[in-house]
Amino acid sequence: MLESGISPLLLYDIPSKASGTAWSPNTWKIRYALNFKGLPFKTVWTEYPDIEGLAITIGAKPTDVRGGSPYYSLPVIQDPNTGAVISDSALIAEYLDEAYPETPKLIPAGTRALQTSFRVAYKHLTEASAQFIIPSIPDILYPRSREYYVRTREIRFGKKLSEVMPVGDAHDAAWAQLKAGFTKVSGWMNDDEPFVMGNVVTFADFVLAGELQWFMKGFGETSPKWQDILTWDGGRWAKLLDSLKGYEGLDEEQYQP
């Protein structure tokens, strides 16, 4: 593993009331990645309304342009060993591979384009997820983030969050569509191998696991929807999360809102 002497990297993440505090799919990808690489890190819990100011203060780049303005999002990492500040989970993954070449690779040589295409294809096939999960998120956020989240997501959907989740037949059809998207992804993978690249863990697995964490924390572990997902594709997704359990490790800091 690593030589000692590496100072903990800072991972900026959004807190929740869910067990373990972490819930956001994109920050989960980097939490997994840091643990997978054995890099020491410390979480800096950041409520939504504080993200933009934080990013500007530490020099983190925006990750998008929305309504003509720069848009800032987490994860951001700050690496005291190099002075680097990086936004965007995919760019962070590339940075970690480059800055710590002796740690296991997130993006094996030659697979950068393919790993990116995996994220694009996954997102396309599972776009039905947003209408189910986003309305559940406010319940697990602390008040300042909750207010921000509800306000910004209602603008994005153009309706009340309480009206976003489809009902009746439309609900069942959309849920079936989400399930079918996962079944497609499962079909790309080999039946007897747990990970996207077979028996070797790569960033693509953390993409999937990060999204699954989002569902699990948002719906709740005992919810019928999460329990349903655990049965999909012969239990493949339950097994994937299980196989990656060793890389979940949160640091010890408890969030105090």
Next chain:
Amino acid sequence: MLESGISPLLLYDIPSKASGTAWSPNTWKIRYALNFKGLPFKTVWTEYPDIEGLAITIGAKPTDVRGGSPYYSLPVIQDPNTGAVISDSALIAEYLDEAYPETPKLIPAGTRALQTSFRVAYKHLTEASAQFIIPSIPDILYPRSREYYVRTREIRFGKKLSEVMPVGDAHDAAWAQLKAGFTKVSGWMNDDEPFVMGNVVTFADFVLAGELQWFMKGFGETSPKWQDILTWDGGRWAKLLDSLKGYEGLDEEQYQP
């Protein structure tokens, strides 16, 4: 390379009046693949209305279900060395890797899911292509295929093929969207490397090149649209086709309609 003694595989492909006869994106993928592997093959030119009967006769599986009925498409390969008959370009690629393990791999170990995701993501990002290219295809087909193609595509679009290509601002917006899709794919790749996996050719490159052949043959090599594509992304797509020129080789058979 290969030991001698391999009988030519049969590649079932759809003929056109375009130079070189081959034009169909999915059959091009396998034409490239066979040449890349150095496998001898012979093209069996098959007009559209004959595909279903052929497939049933030689035992090629349908590649889709449409309107409740099995749907047959090319490419199909028939391998006299093993007796195998395989439909669907992705399954053919897997078959060729397995049946001829000493030839260069189309799908390097561990990349099956990622290669599949590449095709899904490419198709999603370039879905604007169909409205431009499909109306051009009848002009290069022979009469029996042309009649079949126009009839089936008009059903699919729900309008006359002559009304499919957008006009005015809608044309320019859709063309810009297609260009942006290619620019995204280009952004996944490394600037100084020609292929999806860097400096090594894989099936993903034949997916791109097969689609580019479709544009080139459909629009025509001197058409403004094809000339425009050749300039996109710093000429990356022109260079890709050039780099793969050695794998284009048609067999010598001329098609006689």
